[in-house]
Amino acid sequence: MTDHPPVLRLEGIVKTFPGVRALDGVSFGVLPGEVHALMGENGAGKSTLMKVLGGVYQPDEGQIIVNEARVQMSSPLDAKAKGIVFIHQELSLAEELSVAENIYLGELPRKSFGRVDWEKLYSQTNEILERLRVGFNAKTRVGTLSIANQQMVEIARALTHDAKAVIFDEPTASLTDAEKVVLFDVIAGLKSDGVGIIYISHRMEEIFKITDRISVLRDGSYRGTLITRDSNEDEVTQLMIGRSLDLSRQAVHHDLGSVALEVRGLTCGNLFRDISFGVRRGEVVGFYGLVGAGRTEIAETLFGLRNPSAGVILLDGQPTTISSPADAIAKGISLVPEDRKGQGLVLGMNCKDNLTLPQVGDLTAGPFVAQGAEVAIFDQYRDRLDIRTPGWKQLVGNLSGGNQQKIVIGKWLSMHPNILIVDEPTRGIDVGSKSEIHNLIRDLAAQGYAVIVISSEMPEVLHVSDRIIAMYGGRIMRTFTSDEVTEDNLIQAISGIKSDAAA
Amino acid sequence: MQNGTLSTFLKRGAIWGFIALELVFFSLAGELLSVSGKGFLDLDNMLLLFKQSAPIGIIAIGMTVIMINGNIDLSVGATFALSAIVLLDSLTWPIFAGLGDWVIPVSWLLALLTGVVLGAVNGLIVWKTGVDAFIVTLGSMLGYRGLVFMYNGEQPTSHLNWTLVDFAEAQTLGIHTATWFLLGVAAVVWFVMQKTVHGRNAYAIGNNRQAAVNAGIRVGPHMMLNFMLIGFLAALSAVVFYSESGSVNPNDGQLYELWVITAVVLGGTKLTGGSGSVIATLGGVLAIQLLRKGLGYIGANTETVNLVIGIILIAVLFLDRQLNIKGKEALKI
Numbered sequence: 001m002t003d004h005p006p007v008l009r010l011e012g013i014v015k016t017f018p019g020v021r022a023l024d025g026v027s028f029g030v031l032p033g034e035v036h037a038l039m040g041e042n043g044a045g046k047s048t049l050m051k052v053l054g055g056v057y058q059p060d061e062g063q064i065i066v067n068e069a070r071v072q073m074s075s076p077l078d079a080k081a082k083g084i085v086f087i088h089q090e091l092s093l094a095e096e097l098s099v100a101e102n103i104y105l106g107e108l109p110r111k112s113f114g115r116v117d118w119e120k121l122y123s124q125t126n127e128i129l130e131r132l133r134v135g136f137n138a139k140t141r142v143g144t145l146s147i148a149n150q151q152m153v154e155i156a157r158a159l160t161h162d163a164k165a166v167i168f169d170e171p172t173a174s175l176t177d178a179e180k181v182v183l184f185d186v187i188a189g190l191k192s193d194g195v196g197i198i199y200i201s202h203r204m205e206e207i208f209k210i211t212d213r214i215s216v217l218r219d220g221s222y223r224g225t226l227i228t229r230d231s232n233e234d235e236v237t238q239l240m241i242g243r244s245l246d247l248s249r250q251a252v253h254h255d256l257g258s259v260a261l262e263v264r265g266l267t268c269g270n271l272f273r274d275i276s277f278g279v280r281r282g283e284v285v286g287f288y289g290l291v292g293a294g295r296t297e298i299a300e301t302l303f304g305l306r307n308p309s310a311g312v313i314l315l316d317g318q319p320t321t322i323s324s325p326a327d328a329i330a331k332g333i334s335l336v337p338e339d340r341k342g343q344g345l346v347l348g349m350n351c352k353d354n355l356t357l358p359q360v361g362d363l364t365a366g367p368f369v370a371q372g373a374e375v376a377i378f379d380q381y382r383d384r385l386d387i388r389t390p391g392w393k394q395l396v397g398n399l400s401g402g403n404q405q406k407i408v409i410g411k412w413l414s415m416h417p418n419i420l421i422v423d424e425p426t427r428g429i430d431v432g433s434k435s436e437i438h439n440l441i442r443d444l445a446a447q448g449y450a451v452i453v454i455s456s457e458m459p460e461v462l463h464v465s466d467r468i469i470a471m472y473g474g475r476i477m478r479t480f481t482s483d484e485v486t487e488d489n490l491i492q493a494i495s496g497i498k499s500d501a502a503a
Numbered sequence: 504m505q506n507g508t509l510s511t512f513l514k515r516g517a518i519w520g521f522i523a524l525e526l527v528f529f530s531l532a533g534e535l536l537s538v539s540g541k542g543f544l545d546l547d548n549m550l551l552l553f554k555q556s557a558p559i560g561i562i563a564i565g566m567t568v569i570m571i572n573g574n575i576d577l578s579v580g581a582t583f584a585l586s587a588i589v590l591l592d593s594l595t596w597p598i599f600a601g602l603g604d605w606v607i608p609v610s611w612l613l614a615l616l617t618g619v620v621l622g623a624v625n626g627l628i629v630w631k632t633g634v635d636a637f638i639v640t641l642g643s644m645l646g647y648r649g650l651v652f653m654y655n656g657e658q659p660t661s662h663l664n665w666t667l668v669d670f671a672e673a674q675t676l677g678i679h680t681a682t683w684f685l686l687g688v689a690a691v692v693w694f695v696m697q698k699t700v701h702g703r704n705a706y707a708i709g710n711n712r713q714a715a716v717n718a719g720i721r722v723g724p725h726m727m728l729n730f731m732l733i734g735f736l737a738a739l740s741a742v743v744f745y746s747e748s749g750s751v752n753p754n755d756g757q758l759y760e761l762w763v764i765t766a767v768v769l770g771g772t773k774l775t776g777g778s779g780s781v782i783a784t785l786g787g788v789l790a791i792q793l794l795r796k797g798l799g800y801i802g803a804n805t806e807t808v809n810l811v812i813g814i815i816l817i818a819v820l821f822l823d824r825q826l827n828i829k830g831k832e833a834l835k836i
Contacts, residue, residue, distance in 0.1 A: 324719075326721055346707045346714050
């Protein structure tokens with residue numbers, strides 16, 4: 001650490017959206033040569049803050065100070081020009097082009113008549129690559145590189161500009177352990193060059209390994225900064241979740257039925273490994289973990305979208321295989337997918353057609369679709385789920401997120417499943433509709449469905465689940481009953497920390 | 504909540520408005536240029552126009568279904584030619600010599616079967632290999648055309664059966680046989696797409712394939728069925744046309760795929776799938792035929808006709824894009 005002034009400082013940043021104060025006076029600074037962790041739960045305001053910093057949003061109040069000069073970030077390009085560089089979780093590279101072309105995309109060195117100065121391009125690139133000590137050169141095609149090396153290309157791109165601060169957003173999400181070591185080396189290198197680094201991650205062990213200080217956000221406001229070597233995981237966790245938070249968990253007081261679904265040792269390549277659990281009728285089992293922990297992939301396997309490489313699936317105690325979604329549906333399994341618009345709904349069709357999509361083949365009169373029967377089913381589920389739409393002819397794309405989700409849920413309830421898997425039930429849904437969806441999930445369990453809820457929002461899993469399965473890196477870390485779970489032990493379990501009580 | 508009623512109307516009605524515009528334009532231009540002979544809107548002239556629209560039109564109905572489903576078929580021209588050869592050649596096969604005129608339905612059946620089989624081959628490859636339909640049918644377009652040339656070399660295949668010619672040239676209730684086929688096909692396919700499960704699922708697959716799979720819809724069989732349908736319709740188009748003309752050149756049907764796609768796109772069906780209408784395709788077919796005939800009527804040559812159609816196609820798609828931009832928040836691509 002140095003006595004130099006911060007390379008980047010945020011002061012009193014306020015950003016409000018209609019009805020939400022997303023950032024409430026956030027201030028913190030990054031020193032040159034410092035790795036500064038930014039932590040907080042999903043929805044704590046980290047991404048909003050980064051968007052303000054990156055020029056995507058303009059703050060309502062507060063200022064951004066780069067090298068002691070107050071600046072305004074008018075666009076992502078502007079932020080880059082001012083030396084603020086983002087390494088996003090999703091990479092944006094042209095896979096068919098070489099490393100050098102990617103690094104200098106849009107600013108290729110030129111000779112006369114607009115010709116590319118290839119020599120200069122390659123020599124400049126190789127200089128940067130040497131600094132990063134990577135095992136590929138300027139002419140390598142980006143598509144042939146591993147994800148980790150592609151990330152290095154992004155970092156190299158950052159170095160072509162005189163980067164003052166580099167922001168890493170969950171950089172290790174898709175890296176193997178060996179690749180992480182390389183990444184941490186590069187970060188150490190940037191550090192010694194005097195670059196300030198903001199490191200966003202949920203993974204405690206990484207945070208404590210590479211960062212110098214940790215700043216925590218909660219509910220849009222700044223909760224403090226800790227010196228990493230003087231702090232510990234508990235202290236950070238406490239700061240992240242606060243003590244005052246009301247868990248408002250719903251106790252389980254209805255009788256559970258027989259085990260509807262059980263899996264033993266389910267494995268699918270590197271996506272998830274040795275997964276065993278069971279779900280009873282009337283029970284809600286929550287899956288909680290970071291993005292990439294393998295939760296969605298388990299759901300996809302149970303729904304016949306992926307073939308498991310090992311393990312057994314038992315339905316009502318009978319071993320079975322699920323070969324396709326059609327097969328899963330026939331066996332009483334339904335999936336409300338994570339990406340509602342991309343995977344759940346046909347946006348160009350109306351509400352009724354979407355709701356009856358899986359069963360339209362059975363609703364026929366002679367060769368034709370029996371529209372009367374369809375409308376009857378739609379009306380039934382519109383009333384039961386309180387779907388607010390002017391009528392069945394309404395295009396589903398015109399509905400609000402909450403009502404769209406009810407259409408998807410109604411679609412599956414009308415198929416009379418035994419097992420309902422709901423992946424991110426309230427993503428992109430406003431607060432009011434969220435609790436409606438939560439109550440609906442509880443009601444469905446009470447009616448005897450076996451329900452699996454996958455969520456990245458801790459309050460949500462805590463609220464709706466009877467049991468919570470914590471996942472990390474494709475494995476089940478621990479299963480909690482609703483009595484023993486706390487925000488503390490849950491966050492530790494999904495960050496890959498083995499506690500004493502770990503199963 | 505009914506957003507964009509006006510733009511919906513513009514989109515749906517656009518092709519018919521365009522046709523009306525063409526009729527007015529060519530009638531007036533004909534008067535002004537004092538073209539000799541009968542007026543453009545003459546009944547016989549219009550009936551003939553319908554008849555001439557039939558070969559492209561029947562295939563275009565099938566292409567609409569294929570494109571709604573999210574695929575494309577470039578092999579229709581070659582399928583058309585090969586079916587025509589099977590039709591005309593089989594009329595003269597010695598084994599059918601004893602049948603007299605009963606050979607006609609047999610030959611029709613053989614030709615239609617040819618189309619269905621060629622379509623099924625396309626469909627099966629697209630389904631089982633997962634290769635893009637554009638590539639698969641580009642390959643089969645070349646392959647099927649190769650079969651056409653292998654059959655009879657550069658020589659035309661000819662046979663005139665006068666019973667058949669009489670049937671094809673007949674006008675029932677004033678309307679030509681070919682036109683009846685076009686209207687019949689349009690009606691049946693419209694019903695299939697609007698009212699049956701297959702039609703509903705085809706729209707769903709084209710609109711959001713992943714959601715359709717997640718709803719348990721088996722995508723492959725539906726696509727295969729649609730390829731068989733377009734193969735059948737390409738063969739039907741050949742059957743209707745060559746029953747009358749009686750002679751097929753190995754180059755016949757070339758570029759048909761492009762004319763067909765032009766008509767379908769003019770009718771407002773999206774290249775990306777999920778949206779489109781058989782009736783609007785009928786409009787697209789008529790609009791093109793009107794344009795060809797009308798420009799000829801006022802004395803333009805073929806090259807001009809192609810240029811004008813090309814310009815109009817791009818103008819229509821540009822208009823469609825403008826109408827479909829949902830607002831400022833839409834991504835600028």
